[in-house]
Amino acid sequence: MISIFRRPASSPPPRRLTLDILRYNPAEPERAPTLQAFTIDEAEGMTLFIALNEIRAHQDPSLQFDFVCRAGICGSCAMLVDGRPALACRTLTRDLNSHITLAPLPFFELIGDLSVNTGQWMRGTAERLQTWIHAVDRVSIDEIEAPMAPELAEAIYELDRCIECGCCIAACGTAQMRPDFVGAVGLNKIARFRLDPRDQRSDEDFYELIGDDSGVFGCMSLLGCHDVCPKQLSLQTQIAFLRRKMARLGFD
Amino acid sequence: MQIIHSDVLIIGGGLAGLRAGLAARKRGQEVIILSLVPPKRSHSAAAQGGMQASLANSTRGSGDNEDVHFEDTVRGSDWGNDQIVARMFAHTAPKAVRELAAWGVPWNRVQAGDHTAIIDGQPVTISESTTAHGLITARDFGGTKKWRTCYVSDGTGHAMLYAVSDQSIAAGIPVHERMEAVSLIHDGSRCHGAIVRNLMTGELVAYVARATCIATGGFGRIYQSTTNAVINEGIGAAIALETGIVPLANMEAVQFHPTAIFPAGILVTEGCRGDGGLLRDVDGHRFMPDYEPEKKELASRDVVSRRMEAHIQSGKGVRNRFGEHLWLDITLLGEQHINGKLREVKEICQHFLGIDPSRQWIPVRPAQHYSMGGIRTTPDGAVYGLQGLFSCGEAACWDLHGFNRLGGNSVAETVVSGMIVGEAIADFCASPAGELTVSTALIRDCGRQAAEEFSAIARCSGPENASQLLRDMQQTMSQQVGIVRHGDALQSAVDTLKSLILRSRQIGLRCSRPGANPELLLAWRVRKMLKLALCVADGALQRTESRGAHFRSDHPQRNDADWLKRTLAYWPDAEQTRPTLRYEALDVLRMELPPGWRGYGARDAIDHPDTSRRQAEVDALRQQLASADRNTRQAALLAFRHHLPAHLRGDNARLGEAP
Ligand SMILES: Cc1cc2nc3c(=O)[nH]c(=O)nc-3n(C[C@H](O)[C@H](O)[C@H](O)COP(=O)(O)OP(=O)(O)OC[C@H]3O[C@@H](n4cnc5c(N)ncnc54)[C@H](O)[C@@H]3O)c2cc1C
């Protein structure tokens, strides 16, 4: 029985993949954006990370893209895969047609080809929404920590899992119209700190940050964000909940 | 060339760099942080399993304290580490976890009452006390006597990095992203900052500072199969080496993690085994108890990785079209546990293997994971050889880990060393030595040199291809400088790498685009990476013993008599093709825990002549102070608190321990 397991499965010839990649380098404005086609042979378990690196190593050393963890953890590699925002490193080519189109995420500053500046936008948003624990009381780190209900810690982690990849922004109709919209990523962060009892800000404080059209009232609830979030955060529930809370404050 | 001034320049925006920057900022220093990528994308984010700190809140952690953590760490290191540093670390780790809790890290908490855990393949009921309810809980990790690894599901590094990064945003510390330090500005005795390349435009900028700190993480990418991120290329360590004055220590001490998914090399956390997962072979047999009857799957990583490779060599590997592997079985933990506490593992299995780990076994094989070696520093984080230069985190050899790091001790090291080294940096800046005295001529010279290095590469039309050299190096390292090493293979690796260094001076580029030119960058980096690879291979070749992760099949014994010393690799002349190795002895007579058996692995070390004398001294002191409290006893054996900043010297409170 074991020898059967050990025999390599007879495999059909590999597919030829064609990747149409949107090329543009803002440092060379004289060259207009173009879709450039590359063809490669598919390999078993091939991800877009492997495919793009192969193209860069063997076909075009100037191709720009961003990968860091290549494990779906760090949020660096979001791009439009056949028009849909996704993490390229964990997209398997076998789940795609043999003709694949890759383009950079819209909305963010383009660095070149598939590389966009999500980092700068995320930092700006963090400063604007003050996404850190605001505590008045000083904590002594020699003392036993304050207890927290285990379920609450887990619920906070659920919202803390955002990897700032920018997929939700790329899929968001409001963000395309309003460059100052904080997006699902921003609203989710507010939900995260609001839930955390160590953050002593009140709902009024949060209202100051997101109680307008660049915040929770700009959202049209079309839920593009919810469908593309690679961490499957409960964006729909969080946004709806925040909106109810904030709307109530607005009336008071 | 543009010149940017600050008090403190931190190179690296991972956990270590951010935490050190925060400490210096809180002392009033103006800090700038550089990073290749947005800081939250640093590889610290990938740490899954957890952070060790002896809080002793959970039942299986009860009785834990700094002493036990210290001893586990020294044993794990195979007595290769600095025991003063290990003491400073074990003492500060609980404070670091508690600080992170206050900063919002959602540590998993103790749930009072009965739970079922899987221990040694069997369900076991564990009861947690109501007094501990809601305090930070811990899981089991390899090589530890107690359950000590605090965790946030299996996204611990992510949660820590986001909390620390958000604190640095709150403190208003600027992070200059997509910037790569390409050389240090120094005059042979004092470091004044770094020459930095903008990765978007290719422009060079001089960052001048009173103090500079390298926190650039590990260098796993010199290996073919690694759990490290693609940016972990070790450039920070390489530019320190290239000063010719700064040594890299113990570069041969490279850790291989037992459970990287095969063949992609993506890690699944040690928490899988800590929580009860088992290793199985081609017959489905659980083989670790055959080799390690006591610790089984939870011996230290070097031991487990070695046993796995040996088991594959003995014909028990599972073959697929990429090669051979073994199985990690976590199906016995149940779907609920996996969905809650091992979510990243589940996602990785789904996306990269197309399997559900609650029903199927995971194909795994050891892969390069961690660099114990790095830029050699004092316990304050001051780098040997250059004043004004500091280092912390995985890039440094502070020497907490010696020849093997325990799981969960690294993210702990990043924040703990950041807390300590950041203070030392602030002290330095406030001292007369911290005055800024650099001449503009020196800055210009260093800038010109760096620029010339890039333009020489861009001009060269040699026959060599950078990606090919990179692949050859990675293959050589994985095949010949891997888990099981032998003099012949190491010699051949050194020869190959030396010829690769020569060939790397003849790389021709196909693309001459200005700005972000990935090909130019690769050609430049591969030359640096080759130097690191040679430090590893040559260090391993010379070290004719086995210690921790460094295992020589031709010298299988740990040899304290000849090798209880740290390798220091220098590269004084740019034309060299091999490092200059020197050694720094460890002083047995100052050890709190003299060398002995680790409690797992082989038991055949050759003793150091001082060991029995020191052991007798330690035993006598312990007896003399038998009635003293454990802190007094400890201080008599190895005083360390004076090395810590004053605010980190206090005792750590614990449940059930008298304050
Ligand atoms: C997959 C994986 C899982 C792990 N899990 C655990 C775990 O569960 N527990 C544990 O204790 N440890 C774990 N580790 C180890 C631990 O995560 C790392 O050792 C630690 O996070 C390193 O932190 P650091 O701050 O030193 O470096 P990093 O987080 O790697 O940060 C390095 C920083 O330096 C910057 N940089 C690098 N070079 C340059 C340059 N030339 N110029 C400018 N900037 C530069 C980078 O941009 C980055 O910001 C794991 C490691 C891996 C690979």
Ligand code: SF4
């Ligand atoms: S909310 Fe989801 S899609 Fe948006 S940035 Fe975070 S992880 Fe990405």
Ligand code: SF4
């Ligand atoms: S639901 Fe709101 S945030 Fe999400 S995509 Fe739609 S408009 Fe954007």
Ligand code: FES
């Ligand atoms: S490279 Fe990190 S998520 Fe894709």
